[in-house]
Amino acid sequence: MSATEDDHLEVTRRELLDLVARDPDDARVNYRAACVHDRLGLEAEAIPFYERCLAGTGLPDEDRRGALLGLGSTYRVLGQYARAVETFRRGVAEYPDDGGLRTFLAMALYNTGDHHEAMGILLDLLATTSQDPSVQQYRRAIDLYAKDLDATAGPLAG
Structure with a gap:
């Protein structure tokens, strides 16, 4: 990522944090906040945003898939393999035809042995x-x- 892109993402992150502070139950804003934290390499900070957006309502189907994949991937990157498997299994249960979720589940299962x-x-x-x-x-x-x-x-x- 270039310095300019990194700066832009940081500005976006601060704006999203303000929006989340105003409406902590907004699933879409939480999802965007999770994604920008992930893009900035702030995986551990992304987790609560992923969890809130998945617990809430109003998240479009494609974003819900992305949130399940993003949360599972974040757990996997952080070495929390059992939580990654649990999240990917949830995703595959909701979206059984999603090859991306199934592939990432396989990778997490590999990590758990x-x-x-x-x-x-x-x-x-x-x-x-x-x-x-x-x-x-x-x-x-x-x-x-x-x-x-x-x-x-x-x-x-x-």
Whole structure:
């Protein structure tokens, strides 16, 4: 980030803090405050804003997804892996088709040592979203292994 961009974000941060002070329950303002704190590398300070915006009402659906991903990512960056997994699971429960949330859940699961579930999520995501012909050729096998990595059935092409 350039010094000018950093200065602009700091001004924005102060303006958002003023807005939050005036209306601490405004979900949209809390979400914007969380995002600007994250962008400035102030992850720990972003958490209360994420939590308030998710607890409140009036947050548009796309922002809610972003807040769940942002909060989970912030927990992960801060080494709070169990809280990250919990947040991403909540996000995936609310938005099961969101590949970003599922990917970040897999990364957090990796951090907690649950490599098996993480790999299963990523294999499922690969099988269901890849347009690569060689992935699609083996989709049945990938689907099988996404559910049970220890399966011993041979590759199931086509």
